[in-house]
Amino acid sequence: MSRTALITGATSGFGQAALERFVADGWRVVACGRRAARLEALVQAHGSARVHPACFDIRDADAMQAALDGLPPAFRDVDLLVNNAGLALGTAMAQQASLAQWRQMIDTNVTALVTLTHALLPTLVARRGAIINISSVAGVYPYPGGNVYGGTKAFVSQFSLGLRSDLHGTGVRVTTIEPGMAETEFTLVRTGGDQAASDRLYTGASPMTADDIAGVIHYVATLPPHLNINRLELMPVTQSVAGFQVHRG
Ligand code: NDP
Numbered sequence: 001m002s003r004t005a006l007i008t009g010a011t012s013g014f015g016q017a018a019l020e021r022f023v024a025d026g027w028r029v030v031a032c033g034r035r036a037a038r039l040e041a042l043v044q045a046h047g048s049a050r051v052h053p054a055c056f057d058i059r060d061a062d063a064m065q066a067a068l069d070g071l072p073p074a075f076r077d078v079d080l081l082v083n084n085a086g087l088a089l090g091t092a093m094a095q096q097a098s099l100a101q102w103r104q105m106i107d108t109n110v111t112a113l114v115t116l117t118h119a120l121l122p123t124l125v126a127r128r129g130a131i132i133n134i135s136s137v138a139g140v141y142p143y144p145g146g147n148v149y150g151g152t153k154a155f156v157s158q159f160s161l162g163l164r165s166d167l168h169g170t171g172v173r174v175t176t177i178e179p180g181m182a183e184t185e186f187t188l189v190r191t192g193g194d195q196a197a198s199d200r201l202y203t204g205a206s207p208m209t210a211d212d213i214a215g216v217i218h219y220v221a222t223l224p225p226h227l228n229i230n231r232l233e234l235m236p237v238t239q240s241v242a243g244f245q246v247h248r249g
């Protein structure tokens with residue numbers, strides 16, 4: 001029986017790579033994002049029986065609800081919610097950071113994620129479905145300039161554990177995936193479109209790929225229904241943690 005996944009941030013990076021994996025495995029996918037042309041290209045590539053485009057800004061709760069209300073019958077029974085849409089903006093120290101950027105990260109990574117989860121929980125409970133939340137190593141390990149981005153991802157990881165507790169006995173699975181450095185449009189977005197900065201970060205570093213993360217998302221989603229992975233932290237071999245700093249003055 002064909003299952004249905006709703007993937008946010010399906011126009012790029014992890015979300016788009018995950019869509020490709022799920023469609024190839026016979027799933028239907030509700031593909032969410034703001035960039036209509038990219039969503040349309042996904043429908044063209046895979047067909048409207050497999051991919052339904054849901055074009056909305058995830059921070060707009062009314063637009064989100066309208067998109068859910070407008071799902072064609074074949075895409076309404078969502079078995080898997082992949083909360084992937086998100087972003088980091090800037091790497092400024094907190095004392096120099098933009099409050100507007102902080103708010104945009106919170107609105108996208110936190111408020112929109114909980115709003116969509118809240119809207120889909122009745123369906124997911126009825127279908128004994130699954131939720132995969134994309135967090136980050138930035139939510140576990142602090143680094144200079146990570147401030148609010150890391151805070152939003154710590155929220156995602158803790159919210160996921162809370163969902164696990166609340167959904168106890170429903171059969172709904174909840175997993176947090178916490179990736180480290182992966183080459184996508186993430187750094188392009190974070191730097192306000194600085195392709196050279198993005199290239200500098202990834203060149204020679206052998207970062208993870210979007211497809212690496214998509215494979216993990218698909219693996220988690222297709223485990224036997226009695227098995228729940230609570231959280232999974234991943235890094236490229238070239239990345240590790242080295243945290244403390246000491247100021248003497
Ligand atoms: P990309 O920038 O390639 O993709 C981000 C996706 O989020 C896009 O599809 C974008 O769609 C969507 N998105 C962003 N803002 C909104 C919005 N307001 N409304 C709707 N959709 C939105 O980055 P990644 O694939 O790397 O990021 C995916 C997730 O993984 C994010 O949550 C990120 O924080 C996380 N992550 C990334 C890591 C990395 O190193 N790349 C590591 C750890 C976690 P559109 O612009 O079309 O709206």
Ligand code: 8X3
Pocket residue numbers: 135136137138146179180181
């Ligand atoms: C993205 C990973 O280390 O750039 O979440 O914050 S990092």
